[in-house]
Amino acid sequence: MANIDEKVPENVEGPYYVDKSCISCQLCVDRAPGHFRMAEANANSYVFKQPETDMEKKNCDDALETCPVDAIGNDG
Ligand code: SF4
Numbered sequence: 001m002a003n004i005d006e007k008v009p010e011n012v013e014g015p016y017y018v019d020k021s022c023i024s025c026q027l028c029v030d031r032a033p034g035h036f037r038m039a040e041a042n043a044n045s046y047v048f049k050q051p052e053t054d055m056e057k058k059n060c061d062d063a064l065e066t067c068p069v070d071a072i073g074n075d076g
Helices: 027-031 054-066
Strands: 016-018 036-038 045-047 072-074
Touching: 027 036, 027 054, 054 072
Parallel strands: none
Antiparallel strands: 016 045, 016 072, 036 045
């Protein structure tokens, strides 16, 4: 389970976030490229745009469920 106190600093404000346990596998970027991207030097991914529509939320939930280390959280 992602830890809200360990968010990476690049996340935009909002319910979805990536925490510091990210292992940079890029699966979330593949699943939801409109919302997740890799940070400088590919050290981690982060949320650059929060979802607004139901389809965007579904894409972010798919990314959350796909993350192999549970580094994606949703505190909404
Ligand atoms: S799927 Fe998880 S581990 Fe992989 S890049 Fe995204 S947040 Fe990091």
